[in-house]
Amino acid sequence: MKKKAPILALMTLITILLSQIKSTRAICCHPAPSICAPCGESDRSCCIGICDGYPYLLTRPQGRNAARDLVGNQSFVHKYGMGKNYATTSLAVEYQRSFWPDQISRFLFGDDFVNCYNLYIQGSSVEDRHPKAWLADYFGLPMDFDSRITFCPKIQSVIVDIDLYVGLDDLTKGVYAKFDLPIVWTKWELNPCEKICNKGIEPFPAGYMSQEEIPREQLSSNFLQYMRCSKPFGDMKQQLHYGRIYQGALKKTRLAEIRGTLGYNFVLDCDYHGGFFVQLSIPTGNKRCSKYLFEPIVGNGKHIELGGGVCTSWIFHRSQ
Numbered sequence: 001m002k003k004k005a006p007i008l009a010l011m012t013l014i015t016i017l018l019s020q021i022k023s024t025r026a027i028c029c030h031p032a033p034s035i036c037a038p039c040g041e042s043d044r045s046c047c048i049g050i051c052d053g054y055p056y057l058l059t060r061p062q063g064r065n066a067a068r069d070l071v072g073n074q075s076f077v078h079k080y081g082m083g084k085n086y087a088t089t090s091l092a093v094e095y096q097r098s099f100w101p102d103q104i105s106r107f108l109f110g111d112d113f114v115n116c117y118n119l120y121i122q123g124s125s126v127e128d129r130h131p132k133a134w135l136a137d138y139f140g141l142p143m144d145f146d147s148r149i150t151f152c153p154k155i156q157s158v159i160v161d162i163d164l165y166v167g168l169d170d171l172t173k174g175v176y177a178k179f180d181l182p183i184v185w186t187k188w189e190l191n192p193c194e195k196i197c198n199k200g201i202e203p204f205p206a207g208y209m210s211q212e213e214i215p216r217e218q219l220s221s222n223f224l225q226y227m228r229c230s231k232p233f234g235d236m237k238q239q240l241h242y243g244r245i246y247q248g249a250l251k252k253t254r255l256a257e258i259r260g261t262l263g264y265n266f267v268l269d270c271d272y273h274g275g276f277f278v279q280l281s282i283p284t285g286n287k288r289c290s291k292y293l294f295e296p297i298v299g300n301g302k303h304i305e306l307g308g309g310v311c312t313s314w315i316f317h318r319s320q
Helices: 004-020 024-028 066-070 101-112 223-229
Strands: 086-097 119-122 146-151 154-167 175-189 192-198 249-255 257-268 272-283 305-314
Touching (some): 066 086, 146 223, 192 223
Antiparallel strands (some): 086 154, 119 146, 146 192, 154 175, 175 249, 175 257, 257 272
16 A cells, blocks of 8 residues: 555645646636636637526435545455455545636536626616626616626535445345445525626616606615525515525534445456346435525435446456
């Protein structure tokens, strides 16, 4: 293991460096979250994918990671010549985070973005109103209100994965069972930023949103305030219950799933093995309720999984 340590350290460093390199799509990335978009327009080209513009983001389940399951365990599972039952347990800790906020933003808002990262909020009486702008009137903002919204989404997760592998050679040579219990802490941040170009002074005239005129002082100050607090206005009876934008970090901690595997190695030797397995995953994470636009999810969205596969390995060289 001492000889392998420098190699593992080098591979880890290379992985970290590669993850920091921006892809070709990342040229459209917006400014840092502390910098709001300017009020003027610029000619920018960006890449809108065919799947972008979908407000529901379900990431890969945090409990799934074959590399994490195998590292350090490969010498203690699928053992040859045991002739009896044996078991091994392991605990692995992993940190994950997202790196391309512009791609997450475009996935959420798609073609509604202007200049790749601006979401325009403009009232109905704004001169030369942009065709992609969201109508400020619908959010309790003055008819001459004008602002730009940018987002810098970020997802971070810490996974503590507890595994148990049991070789059942007393039952039948090559039969095994495996159980995984991934405990996850995750934090999701949308990091919205609003640049107000014109806070607006126009009231809602009588008959527009109410039978009576609604003065400016009874309307929201800005778009993010409305999406956070959702104060009813006019004939609106209830506040916004879903799709709200939270300006801080949303966190969740829980067991992601209980995953059990039953397998059989029909080929088993000291240098190789081959077999098949069936696997059942019982979801213990959370299901999105859509109260907020960017809600943290632990697990796979509360779906039961049942499947199977093949598992093989081959040690083609030994140094000693």
